[in-house]
Amino acid sequence: MQRAGRDHAVAGSSRGKYRFRAAHYDFELAPFEPVRRKAIEMLAPRPGDTVLDVGCGTGLSFAPLLERIGPTGRIVGVDPSPEMLALARKRVARHGWSGVALLEAVAEQAPLQGxxxxxxxxxxxxxxxxxxxxxxxLAHLKPGARVVASGLQWAPPWMVPTNLFVLGAALYSVSSLDGLEQPWTMLAKRLHSFEVRGFPWVGIYVAGGRVAVTSRA
Ligand SMILES: C[S@@+](CC[C@H](N)C(=O)[O-])C[C@H]1O[C@@H](n2cnc3c(N)ncnc32)[C@H](O)[C@@H]1O
Structure with missing residues (x-):
């Protein structure tokens, strides 16, 4: 496993959160597994694809991704938290997944190849x-590559119980609440054919698009 970018400030605060959360992370995420399935369904990776799992955590997406990309596909998991990645590494070893590479790095400095x-x-x-x-x-994706993001978003203001849940979950998970109205906006600006499938009543979204085919011409 490679290691890079360990001094980044944002990841530093995030690392603190996940140091203590790692051991029970999979249990906490269990109620959200249908969202993961929806996200991977929207990503629709094909047999033989290479998929970047950015902020891969303990590797909960690896099995459903591998189901689609098959034995010739590859996953590159990127995460700065040593504790989360240690569990991802164990998962990979337990299943004998040879097509999974793990990079201990913040996404902005990950030594991605190809x-x-x-x-x-x-x-x-x-x-x-x-x-x-x-x-x-995005600079390490092919023209036309598919990109999907999913996670928490604020519900409409009158949905107070949902927003209390989003607030609690976000304070526990993220470094800043900035952008929780529409977390995908920065990604949307960088992709085309962008589509948002929001489930605001439960404070969840799945969104994605494609890298422009002409962007690196
Ligand atoms: C809520 S967890 C999600 C883990 C995984 N994607 C999943 O669904 O189970 C967020 C993850 O993002 C990672 N993370 C935080 N800042 C990051 C950054 N700058 N680059 C890459 N990963 C980051 C954290 O270490 C943590 O493992």
Missing amino acids: LADAALFHFTHDVLRNPAALDHV
Whole structure:
């Protein structure tokens, strides 16, 4: 496993959160697994694809991604939290997944090689509000590559119980509440054919688009 960008301030505060959360993270995320399925369905990776799993955490997306990309596909998981990545590494070893590479790095400094076919940002609000991270990841995708983000968003103001839930979950998970109205906006500016499938009554969205085919011509 490679390591890079360990001094980044945002990831520093995030690392503190996930140091203590890692051990029970999978249990906490269990109620949100249908959202992961929706996000991966929208990403629709194909057999043989290389997928960047940005902020991969403990690797909960690896199995459903591998189901689609098959034995010839590759996953590159990027995450700055040593504790989260240690669990991802264990998961990979337990299943003997040879097509999964893990990079201990902030997304904006990850030593990505080549161009991938798709990128997933599942519950990674800090990364979605970080232009340098988005630019770096998108620069490592093929023209036409698919990109999907999913996570928490504010519900309409009158939905007080939902917003209390979003507030609690966000304070627990992210470094800044900035952009929770529409967390995908910075990503949307960088992609085309962008589509948002919002479920605001439960404080959740899934959104995605494609890297422009002409962007690096
Ligand atoms: C809520 S968890 C999501 C983990 C995984 N995507 C999932 O769905 O289970 C957010 C993850 O983003 C990671 N993270 C925070 N800042 C990051 C950054 N700048 N670059 C990459 N990952 C980051 C955290 O370490 C954490 O593992």
